[in-house]
Amino acid sequence: MKLVRWFVLLAYLALAAAPLAWMALSSLKRRDDTIAPHAKFLPASSAVDDSASPWFEATLAAYRDLGAVHAGAQESFLGHLGSSVVIGLLSTVASVALGTCCAYGFSRFRVPGAKDWLFFVLSTRFLPPLAVVVPVLIMYRALDLQGTHLGLIVLYTVFNLSLAVWLMKGFLDEIPRAFEEAALVDGYSRGQAFLRVVLPEARTGMAVTAVFCLISAWNEYGFAMTLNSSGAVTVPAYFAGLQGNIEGMPWPQIAAGALVFVAPITVFTVLVRKSLLRGMTFGTIKQ
Amino acid sequence: MSALELRGVSKRLGAVQALSDVSFELGAHEFLVVLGPTGAGKTTLLRTVAGLETPDSGVLRLGGVDVAQRAPAERDVALVFQNFSLYPSKTVRENLAFPLLAPGRRLAAAEVDERVRWAAQLLRIERLLERPARQLSGGEMQRVAIGRAIVRRPRLFLMDEPLTNLDAKLREELRVELRELARRLETPVLWVTHDAAEALSMADRVAVLSHGRILQLDTPRTVYLRPVSPLVARQLGSPPINLIEVRRDEAGWRLPSGEPCCSAAGDAPREALLGFRPEHVRLEGGSSDAVVELVEHLGPQQVVVLRWGGATVHAAVPSSVDVAVHQRVRPTVAAEHCLVWPR
Incomplete structure (x- = not known):
């Protein structure tokens, strides 16, 4: 039984990791090796002459090249990474902050029609976001938000807010009311009790919510492509925009860039992995 | 103030x-x-x-x-x-x-x-x-x-x-x-x-x-x-107070099946709920019989459960009192320990 389990796990790992591994290999190649007719999957330390050999010469050139501006783009990968960081972080901070405050209200006060409101909040996720791309485009054109950081920050915040409210409500419901009530009796105001007692206890929940919001903002492609094809272009849109340029796709640089791009999310997720499951079930798993 | x-x-x-x-x-x-x-x-x-x-x-x-x-x-x-x-x-x-x-x-x-x-x-x-x-x-x-x-x-x-x-x-x-x-x-x-x-x-x-x-x-x-x-x-009280429905006649309070249990004031109602604490029940000196159903030792005292005149009565008596299950006793309660609520 144990053997079977290991076999299944290893098989799944191989399947899941293969694309990443291929990307890692590609990031070490020269462009010619990435589009060679014979697959090259064994890195060598010196030049390889035989074009049919699976060996290729490993190099870090693609990583050194991340600061270079390629044909078909206005900025280097690093420039676009900067846009992704600004947009991803600010929209995550905004979603978590607004979501926490809103969830606190629903969790602690008698809000008339609270259930309906919460359902409404959730219902904003029923529609595939791209279904509203045209109205948003028209709106953003009128507001002059196309191609700006602010435009995508606002958009991602709105999309992630419903998730943030529901996740945070689950986490806040688990913090005993007595925590704040004790603080209230001890001489703190409602706001102070929220800041001094509730927020510290809700840190895990906020981190988990932040991961989900960040992943969704970080990887968002459709709106980034439609609204911000120039100006503040995020990394996913930047990669897609390289297609069809006259020099061809710079595959090693794309592979290297993609690896750098997934690294922060991986680290962040690993840090809060223990709490992620609680987040996915809206906090219903007791510790 | x-x-x-x-x-x-x-x-x-x-x-x-x-x-x-x-x-x-x-x-x-x-x-x-x-x-x-x-x-x-x-x-x-x-x-x-x-x-x-x-x-x-x-x-x-x-x-x-x-x-x-x-x-x-x-x-x-x-x-x-x-x-x-x-x-x-x-x-x-x-x-x-x-x-x-x-x-x-x-x-x-x-x-x-x-x-x-x-x-x-x-x-x-x-x-x-x-x-x-x-x-x-x-x-x-x-x-x-x-x-x-x-x-x-x-x-x-x-x-x-x-x-x-x-x-x-x-x-x-x-x-x-x-x-x-x-x-x-x-x-x-x-x-x-x-x-x-x-x-x-x-x-x-x-x-x-x-x-x-x-x-x-x-x-x-x-x-x-x-x-x-x-x-x-x-x-209040453990074991809890005894509460019994009683009737009054010239002889005093009578238990549900008619046995007398203690004396009553002349102006007391004819039908009442009688309350008395287990520690106020004495197992001898009464004028009617009761049977011991259960004895529970609690160290300094023992709780004796009695079947008395059609009612179940708890008595708390010192452990030194010799009492056994099925034994017949003649319990009594002093009138000053009786609480009376009209029914």
Whole structure:
């Protein structure tokens, strides 16, 4: 039984990791090796002459090249990474902050029609976001938000807010009311009790919510492509925009860039992995 | 001036009338215990005094000032919760200092340190100060929770069954200790419990609460010996009071099947509910027979369950009395120990 389990796990790992591994290999190649007719999957330390050999010469050139501006783009990968960081972080901070405050209200006060409101909040996720791309485009054109950081920050915040409210409500419901009530009796105001007692206890929940919001903002492609094809272009849109340029796709640089791009999310997720499951079930798993 | 005064305080929580027309006064150094079963409104009473609930009607005065609409922070009372004691992620020291660091209080750091040390010393928890709260045992936690209440030197302590979650031995220890502490701090206490022994042993006065109403408010002795109603009588005493439906004739009170049990005053009603405490039943000297059904030894005394005149009667007699199951006895109760409520 144990053997079977290991076999299944290893098989799944191989399947899941293969694309990443291929990307890692590609990031070490020269462009010619990435589009060679014979697959090259064994890195060598010196030049390889035989074009049919699976060996290729490993190099870090693609990583050194991340600061270079390629044909078909206005900025280097690093420039676009900067846009992704600004947009991803600010929209995550905004979603978590607004979501926490809103969830606190629903969790602690008698809000008339609270259930309906919460359902409404959730219902904003029923529609595939791209279904509203045209109205948003028209709106953003009128507001002059196309191609700006602010435009995508606002958009991602709105999309992630419903998730943030529901996740945070689950986490806040688990913090005993007595925590704040004790603080209230001890001489703190409602706001102070929220800041001094509730927020510290809700840190895990906020981190988990932040991961989900960040992943969704970080990887968002459709709106980034439609609204911000120039100006503040995020990394996913930047990669897609390289297609069809006259020099061809710079595959090693794309592979290297993609690896750098997934690294922060991986680290962040690993840090809060223990709490992620609680987040996915809206906090219903007791510790 | 009384420390706390409630006049006609009522509070409805959803479909439940949690408090109805509650009125009492708490003296400046008084230890008042509110006794009642689960759901009687005890916790709502404390929460209303603390300001966590707003009364629907009535007057609530603290030190003579009407505070019914004031925020909890403005009332300067301390509340020890039943099921919450401490912030798990803070150390004992941080937990004790937390009430003192409230923005409105503006205490110097040295003063905070001094008060934390004073409270820790008083409750003998100095060695725990740097420990995270989640590592404490139940008894230690409750001590720290009480410490959190006393560091502020509030004008009134509100205690919501603070000893309920502790084991029996610790409970008795802390009972004595806290009674002494309250006396030393000269601060009035409103203490809520469902444990009659706790109420009787600690209180200056006991208020018996049922369905949001105070049924009787008096000294433990009076509440125990002269309860105003069968409902009050039943809440105090272990084993519980005997309550028997009786009829009166020239010979006195007669049990359901006609046997006489004790003498009655001439002006007593003809039909009544007769109450008498198990410790007031004597097993000899009576004028009718009873059969011993069960004997339960409790150390200093034994509880004898009797079948007497069609009723089941509990008697508590010293362990030295020789009594066995199936034995016939002739029980009696002195008239002065009989409580009579007309039926």
